[in-house]
Amino acid sequence: NAGVMQNPRHLVRRRGQEARLRCSPVKGHSHVYWYRQLPEEGLKFMVYLQKENIIDESGMPKERFSAEFPKEGPSILRIQQVVRGDSAAYFCASSPGQALTGELFFGEGSRLTVL
């Protein structure tokens, strides 16, 4: 059984470019969460999505960041006009519709480096 798949694992962008991070949840999971981890810090919640809907985006910066989880295909976290402060590890997690165990299943993360 495939777990949460994130790609790319590593992404390097120059300031001003766009970064797109993809996340395929565990098969059958309809809830996706994105977290950001700055160096030597904990995971900060960014956004929670269900298929075609954003449920909670309270942790998303107001500008340059967007997320989607289309009916078909992976969830995408998009960062426009990246700045050096966007350098971080971005983790995706998924859960089934019914929180049977409460657990979120995490991907291995995508590490973004902005030059």
Next chain:
Amino acid sequence: AQTVTQSQPEMSVQEAETVTLSCTYDTSESDYYLFWYKQPPSRQMILVIRQEAYKQQNATENRFSVNFQKAAKSFSLKISDSQLGDAAMYFCAYRSYQGAQKLVFGQGTRLTINP
């Protein structure tokens, strides 16, 4: 909003000894989940142990056990017979039983195992 606090940025323990990591949280809810996740140098988030708030019995997983004090809003992790492979960042996390169901993480505790 719920908050999770880990007051120990770093801990160290001798191999084969026992160590306890502290976690407190703040919530007005009565039903919720609590978790400990481990993040080794690979940065993969690994679930260590889970506790449901309605259960009075403390969860145990092999060498890992928790001391859940609901009234005190405390959720400590005890690692017995520490092994070199236990070296990692440990994150305490809270998840509502209902509603947005995002995980709220503490700041993390870096655990070092001394051979």
